[in-house]
Amino acid sequence: MDLAVGARKLLVAMTHCNKQGEPKILPECSLPLTAAAVVGVVVTELAVLRFIAGRLTLVRTLPGVSTSEV
Numbered sequence: 001m002d003l004a005v006g007a008r009k010l011l012v013a014m015t016h017c018n019k020q021g022e023p024k025i026l027p028e029c030s031l032p033l034t035a036a037a038v039v040g041v042v043v044t045e046l047a048v049l050r051f052i053a054g055r056l057t058l059v060r061t062l063p064g065v066s067t068s069e070v
Contacts, residue, residue: 004035016044016070025049025056046070 004010017023025042042049047070048060061070 004038007035007038009041010039011041011043012039013043016046 014024016025025044037051037054040051042056046062046065047058049056050059051057058067058070061067
């Protein structure tokens with residue numbers, strides 16, 4: 001059972017980078033999708049990102065974090 005299917009709002013809380021320091025947010029998913037285009041907001045320790053008109057948009061950075069860091 002996939003809890004994401006049928007959800008009205010889905011927020012993802014995650015770390016921004018992996019252990020090697022590479023960003024986890026990628027242009028395309030490399031794993032099989034169980035529910036496509038259902039995430040509305042992504043929150044990391046660096047920023048808040050929201051899907052607006054199908055594009056991931058930087059909404060806010062945390063204090064002390066520049067947009068270039070994100």
